[in-house]
Amino acid sequence: MPIRITSEEAPEAGPSRRSVPARSSPELDGEDDMIEEEGWTKETFENRSISKSTHSAIPQLRTTMDKLKEVISRIEEGLEIVKETAIALEDSQQDEPAIDEVENSFFKALDQRELLTMKIGVLEDIINQLRAGEEYSNIESSYEQLSIPRETEYLGKSKRAKYKNSKEYADFRSALWEVNHSTACPPVSQWLEKGPDDESDDDDFDVGGVTQNYRCPITLVLFEDATTSNKCGHNYSGEAIRDLVDSARKSRRPAKCPVTGCSAVLDKTDLKANPALQKRADEFARREKRREDEREEGDDTIAIEDDEEDY
Structure with a gap:
């Protein structure tokens, strides 16, 4: 990643000069004299020492x-x-x-x-x-x-x-x-194969052994307008957590994160909508509904077979 910084205090650090026609004047009239205009080109650029005093x-x-x-x-x-x-x-x-x-x-x-x-x-x-x-x-x-x-x-x-x-x-x-x-x-x-240079580390990591919880710790139902705390990373339903913060403010007490074991004190500025999490929560609800429908269909099939046997 190239980084180039120049100092305005050091004009001798490589400026190029290009010639442009001079403005006509009585003294120079009829001559092809040129004046120089300062500029920078890639070819003439030079790195210069950079220190704290280099303002830019x-x-x-x-x-x-x-x-x-x-x-x-x-x-x-x-x-x-x-x-x-x-x-x-x-x-x-x-x-x-x-x-x-x-x-x-x-x-x-x-x-x-x-x-x-x-x-x-x-x-x-x-x-x-x-x-x-x-x-x-x-x-x-x-x-x-x-x-x-x-x-x-x-x-x-x-x-x-x-x-x-x-x-x-x-x-x-x-x-x-x-x-x-x-x-x-x-x-x-x-899912992660150990490399030849990896030390035995099976005892010091066990990431991923949990199931995502899509229920708000306040309402105890699936997220609505999923919202995440930037301070502690916990998730809530948007309206529920904002109401909690407002209620705590009115009572002049700290608005503590409602997740058990979390001591973070929240403010509304700590809360950010999490549409990606909400989408996953909606997909989870859809899958759960589909599984429930499949179970009900299976129960109906068994009931019909039982009736036929009785008959």
Whole structure:
């Protein structure tokens, strides 16, 4: 990722000069004299030392970080779309082979997000060093020296090492599992093959061994307008959690998260609508209704057979 920062305080850092016709004047009339106009070209650009006193350095680095964070947000939106695609395939046919390809897309998105997060971390380190008085003679080279080893180390890991503690992958597998199973989802180790360099880690992770709960902890029924707390990550029905916060405010007491064992104190600014979760809750309700209808049809068939035998 190339990074170029220039200092307005150092015009000698490589500006090019191009000739343009001079304006006509009595002194120069009839001559082809030219005047020079300053500018920058890729060929004449030169890296210059960057320090805390270079006024544009830190703001430009911050701008780059913000752009990378925007890309991460889009990747996370893509993760939800990939997960919904996998759920639809699993709903159409249990263990649909095409899910493997979708899962690989999910892995690639997780990798891209992790690499971008590393880049942001490197930029943050550079900013902190600049503030501490460090000077970079070639900031692009310094950036690569910091980022490339981290990226290489990550990409060299096995899938198990990369995704064993990933909440997103655990949610991905749990969402697929619950389509055709009523039991808790097994640990993600079931789907992540151990690499040759992985140490024995079966005892220190067991991610994914739960079933998603789509019931609001306040109303105890399925989510309506699913809403998530940015503070603790718990989910509720939108109106129910907002009413709880309002009621606590009127009573001049803290609005504690209603999930058992959670001590987070919530404000409305901590709450964010979660349409993806609501969609999954609706799909869960639809599957439960379908299973119930199938059970009822089975009971009717048995009842008819019993009547025929009695007859």
